Amino acid sequence: MIETAGLRKEFVVSAKVGKLRRERRVVAAVDGIDLRVERGETLGYLGPNGAGKSTTLKMLTGVLTPTAGRISVCGLTPVPQRTQLARRIGVVFGQRSQLWWDLPLRDSFDLLRHIYRVPAPEHAGRLAECVELLDLGPLLPVPVRQLSLGQRMRGELTAALLHRPEVLFLDEPTIGLDVVSKQAVREFLTQLGRRGDTTLILTTHDLADIERLCRRLVIVDHGRVVHDGTAEELHSRYGSRRRVVVDLDEPLAEPVTLPGVALESAEGLRLTYQLVDGTNAGALVARLAAAASLRDLAVVEPAIEDVIARLYARGATG
Amino acid sequence: MANHSAGAPVRYRTFIALVSAGFRRYSTYRQATLAGLFTNVLFGFMRTYVLLAVVGRQAAGYDARQIVTYVWVSQGLIATVGLWGELGLADRIRTGDVVADLLRPVPPVFAYLAADLGRAGFAALVRFVGPVLVGALAFDLRWPQRPATYPLFVVSAVLATVISFGCRYLTEAAAYWLLDARGPRIVWALCSNALTGLVFPLSFLPGRVAAVLWTATPFPWLLQAPADVVVERHSAGGALVLVAGQAGWAGLMLAVAGYAQRLGTRRLVVQGG
Amino acid sequence: MVETYLHLLRATVRAQSQYRLSFAVDAVGTSFGVLLDVVSVLVFFRVTRSLAGFPFREAFLMASLATFGFALADLVAGNVDLLRFNVRTGRLDALLVRPLGVLPQLLVLDFAPRRLGRVVESLVVYAVGLGYAGVGWSPARALLAVLAPLSGGVLYGALFVAFGSVAFWWIESAEFANGFTYGGRDFAAYPLTVYSGLFRRLFGYGLGFAFVSYYPALALLGRADPLHGPDWLGWCAPLVAIAAALAAGGVWRLGVRHYRSTGS
Numbered sequence: 106m107i108e109t110a111g112l113r114k115e116f117v118v119s120a121k122v123g124k125l126r127r128e129r130r131v132v133a134a135v136d137g138i139d140l141r142v143e144r145g146e147t148l149g150y151l152g153p154n155g156a157g158k159s160t161t162l163k164m165l166t167g168v169l170t171p172t173a174g175r176i177s178v179c180g181l182t183p184v185p186q187r188t189q190l191a192r193r194i195g196v197v198f199g200q201r202s203q204l205w206w207d208l209p210l211r212d213s214f215d216l217l218r219h220i221y222r223v224p225a226p227e228h229a230g231r232l233a234e235c236v237e238l239l240d241l242g243p244l245l246p247v248p249v250r251q252l253s254l255g256q257r258m259r260g261e262l263t264a265a266l267l268h269r270p271e272v273l274f275l276d277e278p279t280i281g282l283d284v285v286s287k288q289a290v291r292e293f294l295t296q297l298g299r300r301g302d303t304t305l306i307l308t309t310h311d312l313a314d315i316e317r318l319c320r321r322l323v324i325v326d327h328g329r330v331v332h333d334g335t336a337e338e339l340h341s342r343y344g345s346r347r348r349v350v351v352d353l354d355e356p357l358a359e360p361v362t363l364p365g366v367a368l369e370s371a372e373g374l375r376l377t378y379q380l381v382d383g384t385n386a387g388a389l390v391a392r393l394a395a396a397a398s399l400r401d402l403a404v405v406e407p408a409i410e411d412v413i414a415r416l417y418a419r420g421a422t423g
Numbered sequence: 424m425a426n427h428s429a430g431a432p433v434r435y436r437t438f439i440a441l442v443s444a445g446f447r448r449y450s451t452y453r454q455a456t457l458a459g460l461f462t463n464v465l466f467g468f469m470r471t472y473v474l475l476a477v478v479g480r481q482a483a484g485y486d487a488r489q490i491v492t493y494v495w496v497s498q499g500l501i502a503t504v505g506l507w508g509e510l511g512l513a514d515r516i517r518t519g520d521v522v523a524d525l526l527r528p529v530p531p532v533f534a535y536l537a538a539d540l541g542r543a544g545f546a547a548l549v550r551f552v553g554p555v556l557v558g559a560l561a562f563d564l565r566w567p568q569r570p571a572t573y574p575l576f577v578v579s580a581v582l583a584t585v586i587s588f589g590c591r592y593l594t595e596a597a598a599y600w601l602l603d604a605r606g607p608r609i610v611w612a613l614c615s616n617a618l619t620g621l622v623f624p625l626s627f628l629p630g631r632v633a634a635v636l637w638t639a640t641p642f643p644w645l646l647q648a649p650a651d652v653v654v655e656r657h658s659a660g661g662a663l664v665l666v667a668g669q670a671g672w673a674g675l676m677l678a679v680a681g682y683a684q685r686l687g688t689r690r691l692v693v694q695g696g
Numbered sequence: 697m698v699e700t701y702l703h704l705l706r707a708t709v710r711a712q713s714q715y716r717l718s719f720a721v722d723a724v725g726t727s728f729g730v731l732l733d734v735v736s737v738l739v740f741f742r743v744t745r746s747l748a749g750f751p752f753r754e755a756f757l758m759a760s761l762a763t764f765g766f767a768l769a770d771l772v773a774g775n776v777d778l779l780r781f782n783v784r785t786g787r788l789d790a791l792l793v794r795p796l797g798v799l800p801q802l803l804v805l806d807f808a809p810r811r812l813g814r815v816v817e818s819l820v821v822y823a824v825g826l827g828y829a830g831v832g833w834s835p836a837r838a839l840l841a842v843l844a845p846l847s848g849g850v851l852y853g854a855l856f857v858a859f860g861s862v863a864f865w866w867i868e869s870a871e872f873a874n875g876f877t878y879g880g881r882d883f884a885a886y887p888l889t890v891y892s893g894l895f896r897r898l899f900g901y902g903l904g905f906a907f908v909s910y911y912p913a914l915a916l917l918g919r920a921d922p923l924h925g926p927d928w929l930g931w932c933a934p935l936v937a938i939a940a941a942l943a944a945g946g947v948w949r950l951g952v953r954h955y956r957s958t959g960s
Contacts, residue, residue, distance in 0.1 A: 116956060163957050168792045170953050184953070191795035201790040207711035219703040220794055454868035462875035468895050469883055476748045476890040477740045605718055609725030617732055627739045 106272060106304045107142040107165065112174035113328075114160050134160040136328030137174070144271070147298040147305040149319030151312075153417050157328040158308040162276050165306070166196050179271055192221060195265030199277035202257070203264045204249045210260050211245040214267060221268035228267060235263040238293055255286025262293060266303075273297070275307035279314055291317045312409050326417055336409055343412050346379040349386050351393055352401040361392050374400075437529060438537050445541020456549055459502055463554045467498040471562060474623070483626040488565035489654040490624075495558030496650045497621055502550035503543055503580060504587045504645055506615045510535055513595035513604035516687075525688060532681050536588055543584045551580075567655055575662055579649040582669035587645050589676025590615075596680070599687035614640075620647030644672045700796065704804045712809065723810040733885040734759050734821055748889035749922050753829045754913065755887055760818070760825030761909040762884035765848020767811070767818040773853040775806035776860030777870055777877075782806075783863060789957050799857065799948055831916050843934055844912035848884070850937035851904055854944035855880055861944075864951030876903065884908040889922055907936040 114135040122128045135157040142148055152158045163169040164176060167183035167190055176183055181190045197203075204213040218228045236242050239259040244252060252260065258278065265273060275294075279287045295318055298305050309315060315322060315336075322339060324332040332339050353374045360368065365384030369377040378389060386404050393399060449456075471494045478490045485493060501507070512535060515521040524531045558564055567573060590611060597607040616622065619642045625633045637643050648669055652662045712719060737759045741752045750758075782788045782802065791801045822845060831837060859873035866872070883891075883899050888910040891900065900906035907929075914921055915930025 159957075163789065166793050168789050168957055169955065187792065188795040188797070191793055194793070196793040198786070198789055201786045203790050203794075205707055205711060207714050208707060212707060212710075216703060216707055219700045220796060222700070452868070454866060455871065458866070458869050458872035462871045462879070465875040465879050466882075469879060469891075469899075472891045472895065473740075473886050476886070477744050479744065482743045603718070606721035606725070609721060613725065613732075617735075622732065622736050623739050627743050629742070 106144045106146070106179065107140065107306070108175075108177045109138055109140045109165070110175045112138040112140070112161065112164060112176060113172050114157070114164060114169060115172040133172075133328050135164070135171075138325070138328070138330055140323065140330070140333075142304060142306065144304055145301040146321060147294075147319050148307070148321045148323060149315040150306060150308040150323050150325070151315060151413065152308075152325040156325045158325060159276055160328075161325070162274055162306070162308055166194060166274055167191065192268065193271050195268070195270035195273045197258075197261050197265045197273070197275045197278050199258075199275075199280040202249070202261065204257065204260055206250050207248055209246050209248055210241070210252070213249065213260070213264060214245075217264055217267055223268050227269075231267050231269060232263070235266060238296065239263060239289065253286075255282050255289070258282060258286065258290060259293075262290065266297075270303065272304040272306065275305070277309055278307060279309065279311050287311075287313075294318055312413070316409060324413065324416065331416055339409070339412055340407050343416060346381060347386070347407060348405040349378045349380065349389055350403045350405060351376050351378075351399055354398040354400050357397050359396075361389070361396055363389055363392060438533070441529075441534055441537030442541040442544070445538035446545045447541075448538070449542045449545040460550055460553045463498045463501060463550060464557045467495050467554050467558055468561070470494045470498070470622075471558070477623075477627075483624060484656055485624065485626075485654070488563055489656065491558070491562045492565045492654045493624065493650050495555050495562075495564065496653050497646050498558075499551035499554040500580065500583065500646050500649060501621070503546045504583045504649075505539060505543060505546070505591065506587060506619070506621075506645065507612065508539075508542065508591070510539065510588075510591055510595055512592065513598040513608075516595070516598040517603055521691070525691070530681070530684070532592065532677065532684050535592060536585070536677070539588045540581075540584065543581075547580070565654060567653060569655060569659055571659060572653065572655055572662065575666055576649060576653045579652045579666050579669060582666065582673045583645050583649050585673040586641050586669065586676050589673070589680045590641055590645075592680040593676075593683055596683045596687050599683075599690055614642050615645070618642035619645045620650065624650075641672050641676060644669050701800060701804050704801070705807060708805055708807045709809055719810060722808075723813050726810055726814055731817070731821075733882055734763055737885065748887050750887045750889070754917060754919070757825040757829040757916070758887055758909040758913045759885040760822040761845055761848065761913060762881055764815075764818040764822040764845045765884075765908050766852050766881040767814040768845065768849030769852030769856060771808075771811040771815050772849070773803060773856040773860075774811060774877075775803065775808055776856045777873060778802075778806050779860050779863045780867055780870055783867060783955070783957075786957065788955065792952075792955075798952060826916075829913075829917060832918055837916055840912060840915055840930065844909075844916070844930075847912075847933035847937040848908040851908060851933075851940045852877065852880060854937070854940035855903070858940075858944040858947045861948045861951035864954050880905050880908075884910070904936040904940055907933040 112135055113133060115131050115133050117129055118132050119127045119129045134155075138157075138161060150158050150161070160169065164171050165178055165183060167187035170184045178190060179193045181193075183190055203217070204210065205216065214228075214232055218225070223231075236245070239262065241259060241263060244256055244260065249257060249260065262278070278294075279290055282290065291314060294305065294307075297303055298318060305318070307314065307318070320335055322332065322334065322336055323330060324339075332342070334342075348369065353376065356374065357376075363384075365381045366389050367379045367381060369379045371377075380386060380389070390402065393402075471491050474490045474494055475487060478485055478487060480487055512521070512531075515524065521531075524534065527534065555564075567576070594607040594611045595604045598604045601607070618625075618636055618640065625636055625643055625647055628636075633643075648665050651657060652665060655662070657665065734756070737747075737752075737755055740747060741755070745751070747755045779788075779802070782791075788798070788802075791798050791805075794801065826841060831841070855877050856873075859869075859876045862869040862873060880899070880903065884905045888896065888900050888906050900910070911921070911925070911930040912933050913930075915927065920927070921929070
């Protein structure tokens with residue numbers, strides 16, 4: 106569905122050097138990205154600010170011209186075949202609206218029908234579906250400027266889907282939304298992804314989006330892909346460790362050691378062990394139970410935030 | 424008591440600090456400055472040719488060299504005086520940010536005036552000197568023959584800036600009552616184009632019309648007054664009278680702006696923004 | 697296709713009609729503005745009896761022709777100068793992902809109906825100018841009287857687009873663009889003979905403003921060109937306009953390709 110090879114985008118930035126001189130520098134916002142996405146996949150695109158997420162998305166949707174590299178989306182080349190491509194994709198920019206600010210929400214949907222030239226019955230069916238799923242009914246006669254951000258985002262999602270796009274691009278779709286609206290958007294996208302006829306590509310800062318929605322995770326940093334795979338693969342690759350935390354009734358007589366287990370910290374009667382690369386918790390728990398009486402025990406899964414933070418930190422120093 | 428006597432110098436220092444902040448702020452808008460400079464020069468050429476064709480050797484109180492100088496000086500004054508510049512007050516009223524201005528220990532009119540004078544200072548260096556330099560290279564300008572004209576012109580230009588500031592402050596303060604300043608701004612844009620002597624010196628108009636404009640409106644005092652001072656259209660005494668008239672208008676406009684601000688503040692306080 | 701844009705246009709008008717007061721104020725304000733260059737000709741003739749060899753009625757015809765052509769262009773393409781705003785807010789991104797041309801979308805979405813007032817006014821002024829100038833009417837001249845302002849409109853429109861596109865490279869170029877568009881209107885409001893040297897060649901012929909009012913007016917008046925140009929130059933206005941439109945289209949496409957979206 107989507108294929109890129111050696112995708113690159115350079116910007117010229119001029120920075121002030123000293124009092125009067127300016128220096129022009131070429132910066133690669135996207136620096137050689139190879140990506141392949143199959144029909145029906147849901148892909149989360151993750152990276153710190155300025156990593157090149159939005160730039161990539163804008164090249165995939167035909168907004169920006171790549172400096173180098175090849176792109177194919179739905180078998181089309183985005184910039185030269187922009188309008189053809191536009192009929193087959195939907196785009197939601199978290200901070201750019203497709204809706205008519207001063208008109209009722211319904212009018213925006215009607216205008217988009219004309220823009221995408223969707224036959225009226227098909228449009229009506231699709232709209233009814235979205236209105237139901239996103240609970241838009243009461244909002245249709247309301248001018249967009251009077252909608253809350255969460256309500257508007259539900260409108261934006263509908264607007265992007267009315268022409269039944271093959272690929273839906275979402276750039277920070279949950280940014281700035283309150284908890285309830287975030288849930289609604291995620292719920293809707295989960296259902297959409299499950300149906301399997303729409304390919305979903307979303308960039309986000311919010312890891313909860315990723316964990317809820319995407320099996321596949323692409324992490325970019327400094328314009329390069331640093332990870333492409335599932336969250337589990339990410340953990341195993343970057344050695345994120347599960348932990349066993351125990352609270353004891355009395356101190357251990359002698360330390361418990363096992364291959365693949367490392368004591369991370371001991372604070373009073375609370376001990377934290379790290380399990381290295383796939384070691385099971387069972388053996389450790391059994392040994393601990395034999396050595397002392399346990400008051401409490403927990404196995405803590407690694408947090409994706411930690412892995413990603415470590416990944417970025419590494420990129421920054423490397 | 425000691426505090427009291429220190430009051431004046433502190434205020435003076437605040438004013439200077441605000442002026443220099445305004446100067447620095449505008450010195451960073453390089454792209455816009457360059458674009459504006461280019462356009463001033465372009466219009467300078469055009470108006471020179473047109474007014475030369477109208478005036479010929481001499482007409483309406485100007486000879487050819489005077490009218491050419493008049494054109495380039497007035498092009499240089501547009502940005503310096505800030506004829507079309509925005510103070511940002513209307514936007515701050517609309518967004519409610521103006522409350523932050525009211526919380527500061529300096530009165531808003533004072534703070535905005537300082538910032539605008541800083542802006543004018545930077546504009547004088549680039550947007551005034553630039554067009555006049557180009558005009559001098561391309562045409563035979565008439566330099567002042569009385570040495571006293573130079574300092575008098577500087578005073579006249581500063582006063583013109585203050586009058587323009589007062590007009591723009593009033594225009595934008597209208598947003599306290601009208602929500603935005605679009606309407607007053609359009610009226611201001613119109614008057615600042617047609618009635619300041621930018622397109623034609625007001626002496627081209629029928630005497631009575633010109634007299635009404637000079638006596639009843641601030642517009643001729645913004646551009647035509649300083650331009651007439653520098654081309655020495657009047658005697659030394661006449662020039663002094665012109666500058667005195669500007670001082671009167673400057674004082675009046677500042678007083679009216681301050682009054683409008685007080686009314687606006689009261690309205691803001693009563694209605695809670 | 698046309699139908700789609702008509703739907704968009706209606707939506708724009710509907711959206712703007714919600715701000716009645718603003719609309720009224722704008723309409724009144726802009727309608728005064730249009731007269732200034734025509735008024736300036738009236739004022740000039742209080743001081744002089746001829747403007748670079750042309751009597752009032754002829755100079756007035758030129759001014760009215762320039763004003764009318766400009767008003768037409770301003771109605772259709774004047775809002776290109778909002779490109780800067782559209783780039784900065786990222787609105788352009790939203791337009792680029794739709795299956796329509798970006799330029800027509802911008803023109804339609806930022807359409808300002810209040811500019812219609814100017815068109816009507818300047819049309820009246822042009823009609824007065826034509827009547828007062830004492831044109832010796834023939835079918836050919838009648839055709840030219842229609843073609844000339846339309847060509848002028850296309851030329852000004854092309855300049856609006858071409859210099860508006862400069863904002864793709866140079867975001868704060870609005871005043872620079874104004875120099876050529878509003879400057880072009882003022883340039884053509886006065887007889888070409890007023891100007892001289894490089895300035896006349898650059899603006900009159902290089903950018904084509906001589907073909908907005910000067911040459912068509914000469915042809916309408918049946919006057920020989922004091923600058924010794926051939927008589928058929930008055931009929932070249934449509935060709936100049938088409939050439940300018942093509943060039944402007946090229947600059948626009950180049951600009952879109954160069955577009956660097958802002959922010960996230």
